[in-house]
Every structure is written in C-alpha cells, then in structure tokens.
Amino acid sequence: MDVINTDIAIVGAGGAGLRAAIEIAEADPKLNVVLISKVYPMRSHTCAAEGGAAGVIKANDSLDYHFNDTVGGGDWLTDQDAVELFVNEIPRELTRMEHWGCPWSREDAGTVAVRPFGGMKVMRTWFAADKTGFHMLHTLFQTTLKYPSIKRLDEHYATDLIVDGGRVQGAVCLEMSTGKLKLVKAKAVIIASGGAGRIFPFTTNGAIKTGDGMAMAYRAGAALKDMEFVQYHPTGLPGSGILLTEGCRGEGGYLLNKDGYRYLQDYDLGPATPEPVLKSMELGPRDRLSQAFWHEQKKGRTAASKWGDVVYLDMRHLGEKLINERLPLVRDLACSYVGTDPVTDLVPVRPVVHYMMGGIHTDIDAATTIDGLYAAGECACVSINGANRLGSNSLGELLVFGARAGRHAVEHIRTTKPAADKLVEKQASDAEQRIKLLFERKGKERVSVLRNELTHSLEDGCGIYRSGDLIQATCDKVSEVRDRYKDVMLEDKSSVFNTDLFQVLELGAMIECAQTVAVSALERKESRGAHQRLDHVERDDVNYLKHTMAFYNPNGDPRIDYLDVVITKSQPAARVYGAAAGGQHI
C-alpha cells in the first residue's frame, strides 16, 4: 500500500474542507495538508446551495437578533455558546469571502446586498443571485490554488479512519482511477464530508451525499448527535426533488393550495399580507412550512399531479426582470424540469428532504471526542442548528467552523507529542482486507435493491410526522438491511473507476447513518422542531432538552446516550411566528 505522510489530512473538499485547508495554509505554510475528495472539489455539493449565507452587516440588524432567530428556530436544542460564537464570526468570514473574490450581489452604492430568508427577523442573507453556494465553492477552490502547501487527492474515496491509542493517525483512501489503496498518515484529521440526505428517496441532495464521513467517524468511536432531526425543505420540484430556493419566497413568492389560497395563514403564521413580512407566512421556518403541507394534504387541499400531491409556488407577481436578475437558476430549473415558467405559471412544489441537523458531535473548536479528529460543515453537529436549521445558516457554518477546525488542528499539532503508532499499518491492512473480501466473495444482495428498501423505509418511518409504531418498523427494516448488507454483491470486479464498488461502500455508510436516525427518533418521545411525533405531540423540556448521542455497535442498534444542551442567555420558550414575531416588513 502506498503511504503518504502529511501533517493534516482533510476528508472532503466542499466549502468546509476548502475553508479549513486555507486556514491551515495561512496559519503555517510549512505544514503539509492533504485534501482528499471523492469528487473534484468544485463538484462538491456546496455548489448546489442557491439562496445565500446569513451574517449581520446592516445597521438595522444586531448579533442578538441573529442569535435569537437561530436559537428559537432550532427550538432551543441549539448550544448557545456555539451560536453566539457563530453569529459573531460569520460577518468577518463573509467579508473574507468577498476579499477572495466571491461575486456577492450588490446594492447600487457598491455595498453587499442582503435578502430576506425564512425564520430571520431582519434581512441579513448575503447572496450571489441564486447560485450562492456555487460561487462560494469556486471562490474557495480557486483561492486554495494560491497555497503550495495544499496537496489534493482528487477522486480519492476515503474508506476508514486510523485511530490508535485513542488518537487519530490518518485515513485510508482508494484512488478511484486505479483502485489502489493509499494510507495517508497524519497528525490530525478533519472530516468535512457533507451530509447524508441520500438515505431518503426524495431529496435535494446530490448523489455524493451518502454520509461516508459521518459513518467513518462513528465506526471509529465518535458519537453521531441529534441524527433524528432531518430537515424537509418546503419547496422541492416534484419528481426530481430539485430545490427551488427559499429566496423565491424571500423575494415575495406565495405558497398556494389547490384552491389558490395562501394556506399558511391557517397555521399560526399569518396574517397574509401581500408584501412579505419576515418570520411570517412564507417566511416562516422550514419545519413549520413542511408540516403545514402535511396537514393540507390530510385535509384534501393539495393538488394532484402526475408526480403526486403538490402545492403551488406563485412568483408571477414578481415580474420577469426580478426573476431573471435574482432567480435565474430557479427559472431555468422550473422550465426544464416541470415545464412551468415562474414568470407566467404556478410552479408545483412539495416538501423534500434537504439537510441533516445532526452529525458528528464536536465542541465549539470543531474537535470530536477522538484526539486529533475534527469535523466541520454538514457532517458535523456543533450544534448551531438544533432541532431545525434556519435557511442560510449552513453556508456560514461551514466557513466559521471549517476555519476553526483548521486553526485548532494546527494548534493540536503544535502542542501534542507524536503518539505510538503500532497499530496503524495493521488497521490499514484490515481496511484493505475488507475491500478484498468484497472482490472475492460472491454475495447475493443487490446494492440497488437494498438501497431502495432502506431509503423508502426511512421515508415511511422518519418523515415529516412520525409515530412510535412506524419508527419501530423502520428500525426493524434498517437492521434487516444491515444484516443483508453483509452479503452484498459486488458485480463489477475491475479496478479502474469502479463505481459499483463506490456505491457498495456508500451504501454501507448510508445504512449506519440511517440506523442512527431511526433509533434516535424512536427514543425521542416528544415533538420538537423537525422531529414531530403524532404519539408525543408536545415538546418536553423536562426530559428531552438534550442532545441524542448515538454510539456505534457493530452487532446491533446503536447505544443511545444524552448530553445536556448549553443554555447561556435564552431560556426555552414558545416559538412565535406570524404577526406576533415582529419581523421586518419588506
């Protein structure tokens, strides 16, 4: 096996991984960084983010407002020390992106423009038309090219972390073009591998979002935290699941049921004013909007379409000029995929799985419980998102915590002595053996069949509304799939760019993530944010103002534990939206 020695290895070259790499290169150009990614950096799913990144910059805004919106939006399951630090640091991070060339949309005076976003009291979301993540990702990637200390392993698939004596020592990865295994020995590792939305059948997440890094850290002993909190975005295109950004509603779009009625006013989000009001109606938080769809469907007020039940996004009153200027991708996607032009037609939409609030447990320095292992971005749970992420907070999160992960990994290297590494080679060869076995074994379970059963079962039991019996059925199904996976069939036995192999490995990660989602959901017997149970309809702060911590168990369900939420200055209260929320009128 080839061995690469480096100081810091980063798994994932999306927004979080690239930001971490730059931070390290700037902190100490002598440190070597190896950036491992299963796709070329600019293919990372950060590119799909449309709407924008929230950060306080305007005179009418305040850090406290952003803090309160985020904590309340997360139904008080956020760690308030993390949120405070996040809202403080994000404006500088976004400014730094501007200095690196990010083409933020501008006001006439040349200052950065902001747009309204759901659950935010004041306009504070920086945007680059409706391609914010795309521009951020390309800006970050191109900026990394300035730093010779950053070495990339593009199209390398990481399979395992190496942990010896409680200390991370590196990672094993497969060179995709040859099938060759490489051991990257490192003094610190940062996981920045993104989310796991692909464990659901209907999602805005790209093919690469299979939770690999979450599963790697989990198998190595780190906890996956709050995995039951899965965000449904209210406006996905039916059929494909492609996202239409919240920016559509930020710019003033309406959500209508089949009778042309702005139904959100029936769910404590009104009154329905023609002009958008922040924290009201269409600019309420995502969990509440997706839940309202479910109720409309039950009442028979959604419209039938060839793709199933839908409601409508009405942007006609915004006019062609604004749509072209601020939502060009949305127009392109709607025209191409559902044949409706937002300038003249109602666009059919429905809720779609979008984001994992949960992830690898870290502290505010992005450190996991494994010495030398850090995590940042969507794969991590710090947690600033709690039970429901506010739109436009995660692009900021990957900058703030990507940078912190980089900074603290450097610090870690400076302050810790090298550890014994007796088991490193052995672990690497174990990883190799596992892959060899896949090639040698016959196997009888098909990847696509297992994947299908897994994802549909997750939708059945862990959707917008859940109940004990259905979650239990999903838990049972996931364990069954996990067992059957032991006999999974690798049909393609070649070495060069073997995508059958990568899908087999990805499915393994998906199963681990799915199991933590289902079991954590079963154990949380309350309703909070995105976790709504029909058999436990109230939020229960006495028993569940706690993070769920899932620990790996090779032979059965994960072990579940709980961790107190950090509360500093905002005591849990009722979440208030609509007129009473006092949101800015636009």
Place this chain on the structure above:
Amino acid sequence: MSTRTITIEVLRYRPEQDQEPFFQSYTVPCDEDWVVLDALNYIKDELDRTLSYRWSCHMFVCGSCGIVVDGEPKLGCKAFVKDYGDKIRVEPLGNFPIERDLVVVIDDFIEKLESVNPYLIPKEEKSIDDGEYLQTPAQLKAFKQYSMCINCLLCYSACPQYGLDPSFVGPAALALAHRYNMDSRDVGRKAREDVVASHEGIWECSFVGACSQVCPKDVDPAGAIQQTKITSAIDYVTSFLPGGNR
C-alpha cells in the same frame, strides 16, 4: 406517467478487458420527463452494474455529467429524453482520453485551470475590519457571466483547436482568467498574461465559436477570448509607445 422504450447505445471501454471502445445497447423504459442521466442510472441499477459515469447534483451546477449525446456535448442532467428519438447514442466527452466508459481523464484541464492564476489579486490587501471592497452592480456585471463556468468541459469537447493541439489553454480556463481580469477588485492581469497571451493562449483560438454554442451556462468563452485578444493587442501596441514598458 407515460413511458417510452428507448434504446440507449453507450460507448463502453474498460481498459482492463477491452481492446478498444465499443457500443453496447440497453433497452430502457424512460419516463417522459427523464433526462439521459436518469436513463444511465436506470441501466446502472437495473441492467448493468459495470457501467461507469460521473454525476452528482442533477441540477446543472456541479458540472460532473458532461457526455456526448447524439453527437453533441451535453450535460446528462440537461439532455431531456423527450427531445430525442427512440435510439440515443451516448459517448464520453471528446478530446480527452477515456479512463473508462463515460469517464474521461481531465487532468490536463485541471492543470490549465491552475495555470491561469484564477484567484483575486488585489492592488493592496485590505483588512477584514475595513469591510468589503465596493463594487457597483455595473462593475459586477462586467465579469459576472464569466464567473458562471461549472467546469463541465463541454466546450473543450466541442473545440476543434483543442482537438488539434492539446497544448491550447482552451475556452473555460481562458474565460476564467478573463473573469478575474474584468473584476474591478483585481489587478492581476499581468500575472495571468504569461499563460493567457502566450502562443498556447488566446492567439491559438481560431474563433469558431463552438464553445459558446455548447456552453450550458451561457458563459460565452469565445467572447471572453475575443475580448482578451483586443486588450492584449492594445497592450502590445502601447508597450511600444513612449512610456510603454518595452
């Protein structure tokens, strides 16, 4: 949802076992609103696990799924089957070596992208505490189009010049250099000039314009190259004038 049975002919090549590329046909029941990428995913899941291709976002923005569909470079996620007949021919992008099946080796492009210094080079470093650089919507507009490139490489596949001479820097990398050159916050044109205005740079382009025609993001690399030629020519001439730097 109505379906139509379509024969997808895919160019296969597995270097470990195939002497040379060959076409393999698959019969795929396609939903009317599918894209060619959906048909490939169907083949992968239901018919043949050994077919390899790249894809991720399925929404025209990650740039992974560039392929040639019925002779034309396309994004697999933007080639709608309703626009094609009952037989669709799918090949890897042209002008790049085939790694395997629909996957091509793009190292050459990555090197070219890296060679044009594609990052902001400001006149002077501004402190973060001093806030953002001001840039009016008009100044933004001057380069915005050229910042839209998703590196899908359809333009390289279509470019006759890159086909003839692989040392040509090529449309997307030149458009990216132009994107930074046109940015009001940037003064790095000189640093990029070595590559951009070299023999392998803009002067090699014969202005066929095929790149701009196939570009799924309206980047107009041909326009970018043309504009760069004009500024470089002016630079060249003024360098001979009194006060010029030659």
